[in-house]
Amino acid sequence: MKTYGIEKLLLFCALMMTVGCTMKMGSIGDKSHFTYPNSNVEPLGHVSASVEKFGLIIPKDMTKEDVRALFEKALSQKAGADVLINYKIDTEYTVIPIPIFSLNYTRLYLSGTAAKMTVGQKELKELKSAY
Amino acid sequence: MKKFLLFSALFLMFLLVASGCSKTYVTGFHTESNFAYPNSNVTPVGYAAGASSPACSLFGQKFVTSDMQDEAVKNALQAKQADILVNYIAFTKLSNFLIVNCTEYMVEGTAAKMVIGTQKLK
Numbered sequence: 001m002k003t004y005g006i007e008k009l010l011l012f013c014a015l016m017m018t019v020g021c022t023m024k025m026g027s028i029g030d031k032s033h034f035t036y037p038n039s040n041v042e043p044l045g046h047v048s049a050s051v052e053k054f055g056l057i058i059p060k061d062m063t064k065e066d067v068r069a070l071f072e073k074a075l076s077q078k079a080g081a082d083v084l085i086n087y088k089i090d091t092e093y094t095v096i097p098i099p100i101f102s103l104n105y106t107r108l109y110l111s112g113t114a115a116k117m118t119v120g121q122k123e124l125k126e127l128k129s130a131y
Numbered sequence: 132m133k134k135f136l137l138f139s140a141l142f143l144m145f146l147l148v149a150s151g152c153s154k155t156y157v158t159g160f161h162t163e164s165n166f167a168y169p170n171s172n173v174t175p176v177g178y179a180a181g182a183s184s185p186a187c188s189l190f191g192q193k194f195v196t197s198d199m200q201d202e203a204v205k206n207a208l209q210a211k212q213a214d215i216l217v218n219y220i221a222f223t224k225l226s227n228f229l230i231v232n233c234t235e236y237m238v239e240g241t242a243a244k245m246v247i248g249t250q251k252l253k
Contacts, residue, residue, distance in 0.1 A: 040169070040252065121253040
């Protein structure tokens, strides 16, 4: 009877260890690239992209190359898109703590509006300020 | 008398714990919440403030996500029927009540209307 109790406790602990957890963190952004004031920006439509990485024991981090590739992947969905506007970017990190080998899953998710920017020249008057 | 003192002490401790702890952090001063088209006219319509729904969890504290930021901005703009929040301050409020931890994102700034057109360029 006592052994049965320990077995139940061990089973409970094993279940608890495989539950894992997910953490999410992110932010919104107005534009992915500089938009020239001497330009016309035209929205082309909603786009989204994600990049996943899977690691055993040690979680794999996202690099700046991954982030750049993610923005390129999103922009490539609309022909002629130069900039991503009103975007949301989140990093989701999931860990399943299986004994000895913990499974780590990292996902970077991006969504927003792809837009085309046409740069031109504004007519400007001479600046009067002496500063 | 002893029992009364013990009960009072326990009640006081419960009140202290139950009152929790709330901290608000300024997390940034931003120029615009949404993309301001260079080919647009932006007109300010007044002060606006908004907050996201608190994201709560047991034991651990949740991080601020893009959905929370988006919700706070949308709530601020809704009241003024505006399109963009300019010159706004963002806050993150962390609240702890016993084992419950909540995270809230808040914004306040100037709501503005934006009419998009095409500007004449050479």
